[in-house]
Every structure is written in structure tokens, then in C-alpha cells.
Amino acid sequence: MTAPTDHIDATAPAPSDGALFEGRTLISVDAMGGDEGPAAVVAGCSLSAKINPDIAFILHGDKALLGPMVDRDPHLAGRCDVRHAAGVVSMDDKPSHVVRTGKDTSMWATVESVRSGESAVAVSCGNTGALMAISTIRLRKLPGVNRPAIAVLYPSANKHGFNVMLDVGADIRADAEDLLRFALMGASYARNGMNLPKPRVGLLNVGTEEHKGRSELKEAYDLIRAQEIEVGFDFVGFVEGGDISGDRADVIVTDGFTGNVAIKTGEGTAKLVGLRLREAFKYSVLSKLASLLAYTSLRRLQRKIDPRRVNGGVFLGLNGTVVKSHGSADATGVSAAIKLAAQLAQNQFNDKLAARIAATLPVEETPE
Amino acid sequence: MTAPTDHIDATAPAPSDGALFEGRTLISVDAMGGDEGPAAVVAGCSLSAKINPDIAFILHGDKALLGPMVDRDPHLAGRCDVRHAAGVVSMDDKPSHVVRTGKDTSMWATVESVRSGESAVAVSCGNTGALMAISTIRLRKLPGVNRPAIAVLYPSANKHGFNVMLDVGADIRADAEDLLRFALMGASYARNGMNLPKPRVGLLNVGTEEHKGRSELKEAYDLIRAQEIEVGFDFVGFVEGGDISGDRADVIVTDGFTGNVAIKTGEGTAKLVGLRLREAFKYSVLSKLASLLAYTSLRRLQRKIDPRRVNGGVFLGLNGTVVKSHGSADATGVSAAIKLAAQLAQNQFNDKLAARIAATLPVEETPE
Numbered sequence: 001m002t003a004p005t006d007h008i009d010a011t012a013p014a015p016s017d018g019a020l021f022e023g024r025t026l027i028s029v030d031a032m033g034g035d036e037g038p039a040a041v042v043a044g045c046s047l048s049a050k051i052n053p054d055i056a057f058i059l060h061g062d063k064a065l066l067g068p069m070v071d072r073d074p075h076l077a078g079r080c081d082v083r084h085a086a087g088v089v090s091m092d093d094k095p096s097h098v099v100r101t102g103k104d105t106s107m108w109a110t111v112e113s114v115r116s117g118e119s120a121v122a123v124s125c126g127n128t129g130a131l132m133a134i135s136t137i138r139l140r141k142l143p144g145v146n147r148p149a150i151a152v153l154y155p156s157a158n159k160h161g162f163n164v165m166l167d168v169g170a171d172i173r174a175d176a177e178d179l180l181r182f183a184l185m186g187a188s189y190a191r192n193g194m195n196l197p198k199p200r201v202g203l204l205n206v207g208t209e210e211h212k213g214r215s216e217l218k219e220a221y222d223l224i225r226a227q228e229i230e231v232g233f234d235f236v237g238f239v240e241g242g243d244i245s246g247d248r249a250d251v252i253v254t255d256g257f258t259g260n261v262a263i264k265t266g267e268g269t270a271k272l273v274g275l276r277l278r279e280a281f282k283y284s285v286l287s288k289l290a291s292l293l294a295y296t297s298l299r300r301l302q303r304k305i306d307p308r309r310v311n312g313g314v315f316l317g318l319n320g321t322v323v324k325s326h327g328s329a330d331a332t333g334v335s336a337a338i339k340l341a342a343q344l345a346q347n348q349f350n351d352k353l354a355a356r357i358a359a360t361l362p363v364e365e366t367p368e
Numbered sequence: 369m370t371a372p373t374d375h376i377d378a379t380a381p382a383p384s385d386g387a388l389f390e391g392r393t394l395i396s397v398d399a400m401g402g403d404e405g406p407a408a409v410v411a412g413c414s415l416s417a418k419i420n421p422d423i424a425f426i427l428h429g430d431k432a433l434l435g436p437m438v439d440r441d442p443h444l445a446g447r448c449d450v451r452h453a454a455g456v457v458s459m460d461d462k463p464s465h466v467v468r469t470g471k472d473t474s475m476w477a478t479v480e481s482v483r484s485g486e487s488a489v490a491v492s493c494g495n496t497g498a499l500m501a502i503s504t505i506r507l508r509k510l511p512g513v514n515r516p517a518i519a520v521l522y523p524s525a526n527k528h529g530f531n532v533m534l535d536v537g538a539d540i541r542a543d544a545e546d547l548l549r550f551a552l553m554g555a556s557y558a559r560n561g562m563n564l565p566k567p568r569v570g571l572l573n574v575g576t577e578e579h580k581g582r583s584e585l586k587e588a589y590d591l592i593r594a595q596e597i598e599v600g601f602d603f604v605g606f607v608e609g610g611d612i613s614g615d616r617a618d619v620i621v622t623d624g625f626t627g628n629v630a631i632k633t634g635e636g637t638a639k640l641v642g643l644r645l646r647e648a649f650k651y652s653v654l655s656k657l658a659s660l661l662a663y664t665s666l667r668r669l670q671r672k673i674d675p676r677r678v679n680g681g682v683f684l685g686l687n688g689t690v691v692k693s694h695g696s697a698d699a700t701g702v703s704a705a706i707k708l709a710a711q712l713a714q715n716q717f718n719d720k721l722a723a724r725i726a727a728t729l730p731v732e733e734t735p736e
Contacts (some may be wrong), residue, residue, distance in 0.1 A: 094579070105461065142398055157640055169574055172582055206537055206628040209461075214540055245640040257582065258629055260574040262610025265630040266637040272613040273641045280665040290658060290665055297648040297658055302393075347708025 004258070024056040025345045027338060028119035031061035032088045033126020035328045041125065041212050042069045042076075044334020048342070049075040051335075055342050058113055060106040061087045070292035081093065089126050091327060095133035107131060111138050114320040120345035123312075123337050127324040132170055132315060132324075134322045139318040144357045147171045147178045148317035150324065151189050151257070152263060158247040162286070164190050164199075165244060167256035168313060174255035176219035179203065181357065183224045185316040186251035187233040188356050192349040193314070193340065194250070198232055202239030202249030204258060224253075227360060312337035314344065317357075321350045373607035392447070393713045395706060396487035398478035399429035400456045401494020403696045406430070410437045410444075412702020414603040416710070417443040419703075422538065422709050423701050426481055428453045428474040450715065453477045457494050459695060463501035463664070475499060478505050488713035491705050492682075493693040500538055500683060500692075506688040512725045515539045515546045516685035517624070518692065519557050520631060526615040530654040532558050532567075533612060535624035536681065542623035544587035549725065551592045553684040554619035558722050560717040561682070561708065566600055570607030570617030572626060580606065592621075595728060682712065685725075689718045691700040 029045060031038045038061055039294065045057050056079040059066055063084035070076050088107035089098050105125050109318070113119040115138045120348050124131050128150070136148060149167035156163040167174060174182065183201050190199035203221060205213040219239065224319050228235040236249050242261060244252050277298075280293035291298070315322040321344050325337035344350070387691060397413060399406045406429055413425050424447040427434055431452035438448050457466050457474035470476050475494050481487040483506045492499050496518070503518060517535035524531040534554050542550065551569050558567035571589055573581040578589065589606065596603040604617050612620050612630060622630070649659035659666070671720075683690040689712050693705035712718070 117474050149524075155640060172574060204541060205628060206625055225470060241629040241634075242639075245636040254629075257574055259625055261572060261609040261626055261630055262633040265612050265634050266609075267611035268613040269523075269634040269637045270641055271610075272523060273638055276526060277645075284664075290663075295658075296420035296652075 020077070021056045021081075024054055025121075025342050026056050026058060026119045026344070027341055028110045028113035028122045029060065029338070030122070030124035030126055030298070031059045031066050031104045032085070032106040033124045033131075033155075033327070034325070034334075035091070036125075036330055039069065040330050041330035041334050042066065042073065044329070044338060046073045046075045046082060047080055047331055047335035048225070048338040051337070052342060054077040054346070055338070058082065058083060058119055060109040060113075062086075068181065083109060083140055089130045091127050093127055093130055094363065095127075095129040096337055098130040099125070099133045099137055102130070102134065106132055108138075111135050111320075111322065114322065115139055121321045121323065121341040123323045123325060123334075123341050125327055125329050125334065125337075128169065128313075128324055129329075131322065134239040135315055135318055135320075135322045139320040139322070142317050142319060142354050142357055144361045145181055145185075145317035147174060147181070149182050149185060150313040151186060151316055152313045153194075154244055154252070154263065154266065156245045156247065160194055160196070162183060162194070162251070163244060163246075163250055163252055164194065165252040165254070165259060165263065167254065167259050168317065169256045169260035170315065172255070172257045174216075176216045179216070179220035179253055179255070179318070180223040182253045183220075183233075183251070184227065184231060184356055184360060185233075185353060186253055187231060188349070188353045189314065189316060190250050192352060193344055196250055198234055199249040199250040200234045200236050200248070201228075201253060202236045202261075204244075204252055204254035205238040206242065208238045208240060210238070214274075220253075231356065244304045268303055291352060316353065319350070322344065389424045389447070389449075392422055393489075393710050394426060394487045395423050395709055395713070396426045396478045396481035396490045397428065397706070398474045398490070398492035398494055399427045399434050400453070400474040401499075402493045402693070402696070402702075403459070404493075404698055406433055407437065408698050409702050410441065411699035412697070412706060413448060414441045415699055415703035416706040417447055420707070420710060422714070423706070424448065426487055427452055427679055428477040428481075429456075430454075430474075436589075451477060451481075457498045459495050461495055461498055463495075463497040464700065466498040467501045467505055470498070470502065476502055476506075479503050479688075479690065481731065482690070483507055483658070489689045489691065489709040490694060491691045491702075491709050493695055493697050493702065495583045495695075495703075496537065496617065496681070496692055499690065503683055503686055503688075503690045507688040507690070510685050510687060510722050510725055512638060512729045513549055513553075513644040513685035514541060515549075516549050516683055517546075517553060518681045519554060519684055521529045521562075522612055522620070522631065522634065524613045524615065528562055528564070528618070530562070530617055531614075531620055532562065533620040533622070533627060533631065534621065534684065535627050537624045537628035538683065540623070540625045542584075544584045547584070547594065547621055547623070548728075549587035549593040549685065550621045551588075551619070552595065552599060552600075552724055553721060553727060554621055555599060556717070556721045557682060557684060558618050560715040560720060563714055564618055566602055567618040567622060568580045568602045568604050568616070569596075569619045571609060572612070572620055572622035572630075573606040573608065574610060575728060576606045578606070588621075599728070682708070684721065687718070687722070 031041045083105035114122045150170045151166035153162040155195045190196045313324040323341040399409045453474035457475045482490045518538045519534035521530040558564045681692040691709040
């Protein structure tokens with residue numbers, strides 16, 4: 001993978017030299033995933049490079065396409081190594097198919113760079129199921145983790161402006177033990193990704209009373225309660241759908257089916273409110289005038305609740321950190337995902353998370 | 369229950385007389401449930417009576433409290449019979465407790481009036497779990513229905529402005545057969561409550577591809593597909609969380625756990641967007657001025673997405689229609705729930721629904 005012929009030109013040094021990359025956090029980026037194409041990914045890398053001098057990139061994909069884009073970009077000069085990958089994972093590819101036949105894809109190479117230890121973290125806008133499948137097979141699960149999870153930041157009323165929610169779709173089910181691991185991983189993510197020393201953790205249910213809900217939730221309730229003091233988070237008990245955007249918990253724990261439906265419902269509802277807002281302002285001459293005057297306010301609102309600003313689902317529970325950027329991410333979105341990836345890498349998040357999970361394992365359980 | 373001593377005064381005739389109630393749709397209303405107290409419920413009845421000359425009420429609760437309120441109200445004169453009930457179901461009461469000890473409550477009497485055939489439909493703002501438990505025990509399930517469901521109208525981008533969603537919390541689980549019944553009941557509700565001759569029905573999942581999701585969803589997919597032509601709806605297949613507020617389906621079918629989390633997530637997200645919108649407009653002098661000018665537009669928006677305007681979860685699958693109004697409903701909210709109840713009663717919705725479910729039962733299955 002690091003053969004000299006893979007490098008785009010003489011000015012971009014091989015990472016094995018380490019000359020210009022030295023001291024920088026190396027981020028492995030899949031340039032070919034995403035609905036907006038490689039240009040949006042390269043532009044996102046450029047935005048990030050401009051703001052953050054401590055990062056550098058390995059960009060995987062069609063070298064003939066990517067090379068000229070990177071060469072033209074002043075912020076990426078000497079900080080981006082392009083590696084050729086002939087194959088591309090499409091949004092419709094089945095994960096099982098990609099795992100069998102996708103070794104030549106940019107997505108595979110992106111994950112492989114983390115597995116080999118060359119890059120600190122991976123970022124892709126591609127097919128979520130395929131990315132999770134490749135990541136699980138190549139990076140493997142952390143000792144003590146049965147199901148990995150995808151965590152996202154959801155806009156909320158709390159003072160940081162966001163809550164962590166997991167799982168939002170790595171798997172369609174979770175038992176009580178899985179939910180306990182999600183709580184531990186979510187708390188760790190809130191500590192390292194959001195700088196919350198003692199995050200509040202809530203378990204998603206259809207009511208806040210202890211007697212409510214499915215049996216695995218009641219069991220998970222007791223398991224999480226038992227770890228609360230040892231691990232140093234604040235378990236607020238059961239929370240409801242309304243708390244995902246609320247201020248009762250910083251971390252919302254649920255199975256991947258419920259979490260996936262919830263975030264898509266929330267996104268859809270926010271979109272509908274936006275649609276109705278635009279309609280309301282188009283209604284009359286006076287309301288059109290008002291919308292002109294309100295332009296700055298509405299822009300400010302849009303920035304606050306812009307999903308692109310918190311773009312990035314993080315795969316938790318693997319031997320390595322992978323950030324899944326939204327498929328439709330533009331340069332701003334890709335840049336947000338890269339910022340998150342860099343922060344997690346610089347906090348050595350995954351090492352801390354692994355240690356935390358290991359500490360909660362029974363002594364007699366020997367991790368493979 | 370219909371003893372003359374139960375009537376508030378000589379001007380309000382006994383419904384057994386039927387003199388003034390004749391030809392009117394009789395709605396049984398629980399006056400004591402809800403956070404806003406009986407005054408909001410009476411005000412809601414009054415609002416409805418003013419608009420709709422074809423309805424009359426039996427109001428259950430504390431007669432000493434309700435009597436004077438009803439007497440003072442010109443719209444309710446001769447159209448509202450107050451029945452005394454000493455007990456009140458609180459929001460914290462466990463359903464199982466209410467079923468054992470709640471025979472003297474206003475909620476029990478409200479449902480009982482539908483069971484006896486006196487009223488056409490019941491409305492309560494009280495404890496959802498208790499109302500469902502009383503309704504299930506007293507009205508009993510329709511032949512062929514294993515789990516009743518609660519259906520709500522959710523604001524959406526389709527041309528009617530709302531989608532039907534069920535179950536949103538009658539039960540925390542549903543198997544493939546239950547999901548099929550939900551599809552039949554939801555389609556029937558969309559026909560009679562929303563006047564859609566051929567509703568589009570979608571099954572909620574984490575993706576739209578046929579191979580995705582839990583096994584009971586794949587099974588339900590085939591069962592619903594098989595009924596589509598016979599029953600006369602349009603099965604659009606799997607839908608995602610974003611489609612709940614979208615225009616792909618008119619009826620969203622899911623289990624009560626997922627549905628409950630989804631609607632609460634949507635409500636919470638809409639609330640957060642509203643909060644951020646108000647903050648954005650308070651930001652500067654110019655934005656405050658803009659908000660004054662935009663006042664009418666914002667009011668119009670609020671009316672369009674106002675949950676009070678579509679207040680009312682309908683219990684489906686029982687021998688009788690029960691409408692659950694939101695616990696925090698004010699007069700406008702109660703009135704919306706009554707309007708829905710009246711429309712369903714006047715369309716003889718429950719008889720049609722029962723016939724529809726019966727028609728899909730195998731011939732060898734003899735309903736009890």
C-alpha cells in the first residue's frame with residue numbers, strides 16, 4: 001500500500017519518509033464515497049487543512065481524478081498523499097457482497113490504513129452498511145464488545161447544543177449486555193468528543209417509570225445502574241423520545257433499529273418545519289418583506305440546527321476509530337466529519353475506550 | 369347510570385327521553401382527566417357544540433363542579449348531560465390498579481357509556497395506559513384483533529397535511545399478524561377519518577430495501593402485500609423515519625415501542641426548532657423588528673404545525689371508538705379531539721373497520 005508508485009508527485013513525500021507528516025495526525029479518507037463525488041471530499045479536506053495545521057491526509061480513490069484536484073489546492077500541498085484504488089463501493093451494494101469482493105475499493109483501503117496503524121482514524125461518506133462490515137472484519141471488535149454501535153451527535157436543548165445518541169443503525173437489535181456496552185462507549189465518547197467529564201446517560205424507553213418497557217430494557221437498566229459510580233457517569237434512568245433533543249441526558253442509549261428510526265424521524269420533522277416556514281414567509285408581500293428583514297435571523301437559526309455542522313457518525317467498539325460522514329455531505333459536512341475524527345484521534349479516544357470496556361469485564365473472562 | 373337523580377337540572381332532559389338529543393351524535397366525555405382540569409374540557413365541549421349542531425354530550429365527573437360550568441354555558445344548554453362520578457384516574461395510576469379499583473371513576477363511566485350503546489364514541493384526556501386498559505376490558509377486542517393500536521395524525525408534507533401512524537403506544541410489541549391488522553385498521557382510519565379512498569400504506573423499517581430489517585417485518589411485508597388489492601389500499605413497501613412526515617405514504621405502520629419513540633422524537637425536535645427560532649429573532653434590534661413584521665407569517669406557521677389542531681389518538685381494534693386527547697390539551701385541543709370523534713362516529717367507522725377485519729379472516733376461523 002505504501003509503494004512509491006502510489007504517490008501522486010514528487011512534492012508529496014511518502015509517509016514512510018514522515019518528513020512533512022511528522023507530528024501531524026494522519027487521517028485516512030475515502031474520496032470516492034458520497035453523493036457529491038470526490039470534489040466535495042477534496043474540498044472538505046482542504047477546508048479542514050486550512051483551519052487545522054496539525055492534520056494530514058491519505059486520500060484513497062481514482063488517482064487520475066484526485067491527483068489534479070489535490071495539486072491545485074494550496075492548503076493540501078505537502079499534506080495529502082493520494083493512493084490509487086480502482087474499485088468504488090456504491091450506495092446500493094450489499095455489505096456482504098462488498099466484504100467478499102471489495103478488496104480493491106477506496107473504502108477498503110481507507111479502513112486498511114487504520115488497521116495497519118499508518119493512519120490514526122478513517123473517514124468515509126460512503127455506504128454505511130458496507131463501511132461497518134469492512135470495519136468490523138478488518139479492525140475487529142474490541143474485547144468485551146459483542147455488537148459495535150454507531151454514535152451521532154443530535155441537536156439538543158442542553159448547554160453544549162448536542163446529545164450523543166447510539167446505536168443509530170450498526171445493528172437492528174441489542175440485548176441488555178449490548179446496551180450496557182453502548183452506555184459505556186457513549187459516556188466515553190461524550191468525555192472525549194464533547195469534553196464532558198461526567199456525562200448524564202439515559203436509556204431510551206416509552207416512559208420514564210421503572211416498570212415500563214421491554215424486559216431487556218429493565219435488565220439493562222440494572223446493569224447500567226451498577227456501573228454508574230465505578231465508571232463515573234450519571235445514569236438518569238429511562239428517557240423518552242422527546243429527551244433526544246432535550247436537556248435530561250447527554251447520552252441516549254438505544255438499539256440500532258429504534259435509534260435509526262428516531263434520528264430519521266427527527267431529521268424529517270425538522271425538514272418539514274423548515275418547508276412550512278418558507279411557505280409561511282412566501283404567503284404575502286408583507287411576509288416576503290419580513291423574510292428579507294429576518295434573513296440574518298433565519299440564517300443564524302439554520303447555522304444552529306444545521307446537520308452539516310455535526311456531521312459524522314462514529315463507529316464504536318472496534319480496534320480503531322471510523323467516522324461515517326453523511327452520504328450527501330458537501331465540503332462543509334466533510335470538513336466537520338474530519339474535525340471530529342481529528343479530535344477523537346488526538347484525544348486517543350479509542351485506547352481510552354478499550355481500557356474502559358476491559359476494566360468492566362469480569363476477571364475470569366479472558367478476551368480473545 | 370341513567371337514573372334521573374344523575375341529571376343536573378330540569379332543563380337538561382334525560383337522554384332516555386331523547387327529546388333534545390334525538391338525531392344528534394352522542395359523545396361520552398371524561399371531564400376529569402387532563403392536566404388543564406375540567407374547565408378546559410367543558411370549554412372544549414362548548415367550542416365543539418357551537419360549531420357542530422349535530423352533536424351532544426354526556427359529561428362524566430364531579431357533578432358539583434361540572435354542573436355550574438355547564439349551566440353557565442349557552443352552547444351546551446340542553447345538549448349536555450352531566451353524570452356524577454366520584455373517582456378520578458390520575459396520570460400516575462398504574463393501569464392494572466385502575467382496572468381493579470377504578471369502577472367509580474369518570475374514565476370508567478366514559479367508556480361504559482359506549483359499551484352500553486348509549487354513546488357513539490368516547491373522549492378522554494386522561495392517563496393513556498389506564499384508558500387503554502379500561503377500554504380493552506370493557507369494550508373487548510374485535511374478532512381477529514390480537515393487539516389493539518393507538519393511531520395518531522402526524523404533520524406531513526402530503527397534500528392533506530397529515531399522515532396516520534400506528535401503533536404509537538398501545539402495546540410495546542407487535543408480531544407480523546399484528547402489523548397486518550394495523551395496516552388494515554390504519555387504511556380504514558385514513559378512509560373514514562381523512563376521506564382518502566385508496567390510502568398509501570408503508571411499513572416502518574431502517575431502510576427501504578426488501579432484505580432489510582427484523583424477521584417479523586419481512587413476514588409482515590408479505591402479509592400486507594397479499595391483502596393490498598382485496599382491501600383496496602396501495603402498499604408502498606418499507607418506509608423510513610423520514611417518511612413519517614413525508615409524502616411517500618398516508619399510513620405508517622409500526623409497533624407501539626418504535627411508534628411511541630418516533631412521535632415523541634418528532635415532537636421534541638419540532639419544539640427545539642421553535643425554541644431556536646425564537647432565540648434567533650431575539651438576537652438583535654433588527655431581528656426583533658423582523659419578528660414583528662413576520663408575526664403573521666409565524667402565526668400561520670404555528671397554526672399549520674400546531675399539534676392541538678390534530679389532537680386525538682384513536683384506539684383501534686375494539687368494539688367501540690375511543691379518542692385519547694393529549695393530557696395537556698386546552699379548549700382548542702379538546703375541541704379537535706371531539707371533532708375527530710364526531711366524524712368517526714358519523715361515518716360509522718368502527719362498524720366498517722370490524723367488517724373489514726372480519727372479511728380478511730380465514731373462513732375456518734370462527735370469531736368468538
